[in-house]
Amino acid sequence: MKGFEGGVNAMLKEQKNARNFLHRELRAHVCYCLILKCAI
Known part of the structure; x- marks a missing residue:
């Protein structure tokens, strides 16, 4: 069970x-888009 909790925590951190x-x-x-719009 402890390993499962650790896996879930790692997954949440990754997300x-x-x-x-x-x-x-x-x-x-x-x-970038705003700069391009202003430049044109």
Whole structure:
């Protein structure tokens, strides 16, 4: 049971990291698009 809990915690941590990564990527993409729009 303890191993299962550890696995779940690791999975949640991975999901959080993935979400943070996606959020950063999305923000970078939006900034890039805004810069392009302003430049045109």
